[in-house]
Amino acid sequence: MKLIVGLGNPGIEYQFTPHNIGFLAVDRIAEQCGVTIDNRHCKALTARTRIGNEEILLAKPETFMNLSGMSVLELARKYEVEPQRDLIVIYDELDLPLGMIRVRARGSSAGHNGMQSIINALQTEEIARMRIGIAPDDPRKGGAKYVLAPFRKSQLVAVDETLHLAAQAVNVTVNEGIAVAMNRFNRKNSESKESTE
Numbered sequence: 001m002k003l004i005v006g007l008g009n010p011g012i013e014y015q016f017t018p019h020n021i022g023f024l025a026v027d028r029i030a031e032q033c034g035v036t037i038d039n040r041h042c043k044a045l046t047a048r049t050r051i052g053n054e055e056i057l058l059a060k061p062e063t064f065m066n067l068s069g070m071s072v073l074e075l076a077r078k079y080e081v082e083p084q085r086d087l088i089v090i091y092d093e094l095d096l097p098l099g100m101i102r103v104r105a106r107g108s109s110a111g112h113n114g115m116q117s118i119i120n121a122l123q124t125e126e127i128a129r130m131r132i133g134i135a136p137d138d139p140r141k142g143g144a145k146y147v148l149a150p151f152r153k154s155q156l157v158a159v160d161e162t163l164h165l166a167a168q169a170v171n172v173t174v175n176e177g178i179a180v181a182m183n184r185f186n187r188k189n190s191e192s193k194e195s196t197e
């Protein structure tokens with residue numbers, strides 16, 4: 001079984017904020033698979049589905065972002081998931097522009113508290129992850145206030161396109177492997193960025 005975890009904060013006030021784009025990405029995957037993430041256990045909302053030949057558990061920890069590792073550790077133990085092989089974590093990245101994603105097989109948290117909590121809980125950095133860009137158009141408008149405020153109406157088309165891209169990248173990661181996903185989606189992001197410069 002593969003465990004796909006989106007990071008965010010529970011509560012209606014955080015639902016459509018940049019910091020919750022990991023939750024939104026997992027919701028998009030669930031929607032495409034025809035399931036609803038509403039089974040509550042291991043401090044998370046979950047849903048079981050399939051992507052290709054793989055059995056998948058989609059999860060949204062309800063511990064608040066900074067304690068995500070508590071839930072992920074419980075889920076990994078309950079479902080006997082090998083983190084280095086069967087876990088994908090999806091979360092927001094303030095250093096990437098909205099519309100861009102980055103797929104990585106391992107690495108540090110780069111200061112993301114939710115990812116750091118998971119690394120600490122699982123005691124490994126060998127965790128596949130997808131970072132979804134949320135940087136504002138104007139860098140001076142970043143920070144805690146920005147990531148916890150709802151997306152502006154002008155951003156919604158870009159958010160929708162990004163969630164579609166993220167779901168595609170998860171599909172490729174599960175079916176063809178993370179190396180293929182990194183090659184296809186990280187390069188695609190670079191090319192689209194270059195074409196706008």
